[in-house]
Amino acid sequence: MRTAAAVFLRLLIGGLFLWAGLSKLGSPLQTLAAVYSYQIVLPDLLASLVAAALPWMEILLGAALLAGIWLPVATGWTATLLLFFSVMTAQAWWRGLPMDCGCVDLSVLHPALAALTTPGGATLRNMVLLVLTALLAALARKKAAA
């Protein structure tokens, strides 16, 4: 049961991250615009580095989770990213910023999921994924200890 749950979570979170990273690769300027849209004071160079590295971080983490390799480190970094995303989208939501979160658009799965790209929806989604990632980390640790 635990193994099945862990596999499900790996596929879900890993798949989402891989999809998110790959969807950003074709439009580096849009990714950069999304970074700026959070209206956090950032030097241009740092914003560019974030926009350049973020898609690849998502791809590498997604691939690691899907393949089930280096799980403790991969889940740790995934949780760190999700925590960071949650803080960023939450502050945008709180400030009422009219912005596109730069998140993967899930409305291709169901039109109602388009709400998850708003600051509020994205914050909720990131926090749910953070909880699921923590659960995956716990399951992976239990399996390693067994």
Place this chain on the structure above:
Amino acid sequence: MVPLIARILFFPLASLALGAAYQAVHPEGLWTLRAGQKAHDDGFERVAWTEVQPKISSGEWLLVDARDEDQFAAEHIPGAVSLPAASYEEMLLFFAEEHGREKPVVIYCGTEDCEMSAELALRLRDEAGLSRIRILEGGILAWRRTR
């Protein structure tokens, strides 16, 4: 057996390396362009709405709508002034006198690929002597997406 510290550092360092390499080869890569802006063959930089909005709100930049007057009357970005791309030269000169030739202007039109913005940008530069001209990336659609 890869040490733990190496595994931890692998993800951010590999991401930075891959990101830098990818941006260097991508035709619209960030390293070939000024961050947040885009140079086209027409020589005018494109700027994202997220960069334009605060500058329009503060009055630092002037937003110009290049579409015809009927389209402007139906809908326009708040704060924009109408200056159709097909305006007589006298209108462009009057615009330059009224707003000054040094004030940065950002021009938009109706869609992602419409040519009126570039057309007006060229005319303002060549006929009216303006020098600080940019074009809003995505046109009025970029503003609509944020509503």
